Amino acid sequence: MKHKTFIASYYIKKLIFLLITLVLLLILSCSKNIYQESKKAYKKQAKTLGKSLRYIQPDSINTQAFNVIESQNFSLRKPNFIIIHHTDQESCEQTYRTFALQRTQVSSHYVICDDGTITQMLNDLLRGWHAGNSTWGNVTDLNSVSIGIELDNDGEEPFSYAQINNLTWLLKNLTEKYKIPKQNIIGHADIAPGRKVDPSALFPWKTLAESGYGIWYDETKLDSVVIDSAFNPKKALKFIGYNISNLENAIYSFKLHFNPSDVSKTLSEKDKKILILLEDEILTLK
Incomplete structure (x- = not known):
């Protein structure tokens, strides 16, 4: 009886192993198919885009069609x-x-x-x-x-x-x-x-x-920065590039980038100094 139980247990374990192997193979096969499908779609879409660039489809205003004269000067x-x-x-x-x-x-x-x-x-x-x-x-x-x-x-x-x-x-x-x-x-x-x-x-x-x-800002100048009474931090954020339609969100994103040790939705004195230094940095790049 024990011998039969051992054999049954052996075949059950073998069956479980085969099922697990089959599932893994199916997952791997599906993954390969996903990437193959994506690659095929990529090539098809790139080819379609390429063809669309070969010709200029003339537009029109009211019933008057645009003229088309192709220039050879482009990239x-x-x-x-x-x-x-x-x-x-x-x-x-x-x-x-x-x-x-x-x-x-x-x-x-x-x-x-x-x-x-x-x-x-x-x-x-x-x-x-x-x-x-x-x-x-x-x-x-x-x-x-x-x-x-x-x-x-x-x-x-x-x-x-x-x-x-x-x-x-x-x-x-x-x-x-x-x-x-x-x-x-x-x-x-x-x-x-x-x-x-x-x-x-x-x-x-x-x-x-x-x-x-x-x-980044010049950290060696941070202590010597004087915040003028006319300084407008909202204007400074906008100058850097931030969308200030929601000022608190803009401040939070700014601090994530330039003052990550003190992330919040309010500007500290240090943040204002950083803004001043960043304005200077950007002006030197323009």
Whole structure:
């Protein structure tokens, strides 16, 4: 009897093992199909866009059609901003899947994993869907003029050395290729105050700026800054680029970026001094 029980137990365990293996194979197969499907759709859409550029479809005013005379002097439009995000997902694999599925309607040009692995998911010249409803200065459609970079991070953990090191390398490559000004390297929270908080208060903006990407204030001048009675912090935030339609949200996003050790919706004396120094920094770049 014991022998029969042992045999039955053996076959049950074997059956469970086979079922688990089958499930894993099915998951792997589905994942491969997702990426194959996404790759096929990418090529089809890119081909369609390419064809649409070969001809000018004349428009009209009332019943009068526009004339069309093709000029030979042109090139593709280029990105002028880089927007940095954190994924707020569990892994790079989950992010790849999110960007590969059509139903999510989100994408980014690059994903950088915790170990520094860089994966490109869109051609730099394509319009990614990463910025959403956003504003920076007079720009109200950041998706059309930017490259999105996603960092694998849940927003509650430090960014790894390998991740930041390879981000710096990628920024060097992109800024040189497209002549993107360093002040145009910003975060998702900067362009969407009150809606987004990435890449979190743990992101090393100062370190990045010291490498030449993004801006920071001169900390050696902080103690000597005098706040004039005519200083208008709201105007200063707007000058930097923040959407101040909701001032508290703009302040919160500003502090996430430039004073992450004291994130709140009110400006301190230090914040006002930082704003003054940032205004000076931006003026020297113009």
